[in-house]
Amino acid sequence: MLKINDLCYSVVENGQEKKILKNINLSFEDNKIYAITGHNGSGKSTLLKIIMGIVLPNNGSIVYENKEISTLSITERAKLGFSYAFQQPVTYKGLKVRDLLNIASGEQQNLAAMCDVLSKVGLCAKDYIDRNVDEKLSGGELKRIELASVLARKSKVNLFDEPEAGIDLWSFENLTSLFENLKGKTNIIVSHQKRILEIADEIIVLNNGEIVLQGERQKVLPMLSIKTCGRLREGQNG
Numbered sequence: 001m002l003k004i005n006d007l008c009y010s011v012v013e014n015g016q017e018k019k020i021l022k023n024i025n026l027s028f029e030d031n032k033i034y035a036i037t038g039h040n041g042s043g044k045s046t047l048l049k050i051i052m053g054i055v056l057p058n059n060g061s062i063v064y065e066n067k068e069i070s071t072l073s074i075t076e077r078a079k080l081g082f083s084y085a086f087q088q089p090v091t092y093k094g095l096k097v098r099d100l101l102n103i104a105s106g107e108q109q110n111l112a113a114m115c116d117v118l119s120k121v122g123l124c125a126k127d128y129i130d131r132n133v134d135e136k137l138s139g140g141e142l143k144r145i146e147l148a149s150v151l152a153r154k155s156k157v158n159l160f161d162e163p164e165a166g167i168d169l170w171s172f173e174n175l176t177s178l179f180e181n182l183k184g185k186t187n188i189i190v191s192h193q194k195r196i197l198e199i200a201d202e203i204i205v206l207n208n209g210e211i212v213l214q215g216e217r218q219k220v221l222p223m224l225s226i227k228t229c230g231r232l233r234e235g236q237n238g
């Protein structure tokens, strides 16, 4: 169980305090898929970065398996079993796809193991393992390789920021089945894609740094598809 208690994050911009996350309280159970959605700028990426330790909150605690982790570094959280896939995937000069997968899994992987994770993201290992993880790859290819590295890590808590970005719709079946394959873990996926929201157990809606809707997918999804903006405002007032 991962718990977030009273989490607040603000920055100072032009001498004024800008509140980015306001008193966020959430519980993530093991073996469930959580989708976080909401308008651009609502604080989704910031929340994910705070869980991973990339951004430090001003206030609040993060408790994982009854242990306070909000003071732990990114590396310490990774050792505890946290993985993170960036909204904009990172490139690594001089690193090949096979090196990235070896580092991610913590062991020398054979072709069959690399083929297994790469095929889950719709890539053929033979075409990719000797390519450099650099800007010569397309945005969609980089995104898939980053997802493959998260799979190779076999983490307990997977954090994905807009995994669908840059991935063509034809590959969507692959992408959604990838998350279904991760059902034995805790998966927190920031997404705008209905097809990803449809495989979530629970949906959390952020607006302007606040949780305005949350609950089981069956309950939340119909409310989103009616009229997102109106619903968000309604949630905020109520």
Ligand SMILES: Nc1ncnc2c1ncn2[C@@H]1O[C@H](COP(=O)(O)OP(=O)(O)O)[C@@H](O)[C@H]1O
Pocket: 011, 013, 018, 020, 038, 039, 040, 041, 042, 043, 044, 045, 046, 047
């Ligand atoms: N370090 C920062 N300094 C100033 N503004 C920031 C900083 N980090 C995030 N923000 C702002 O916080 C808001 C939420 O950002 P973000 O979490 O990236 O939103 P989302 O992922 O929901 O689109 C945005 O308005 C963004 O510009």
Ligand SMILES: [Mg+2]
Pocket: 044, 045, 046, 087, 161
């Ligand atoms: Mg974002």
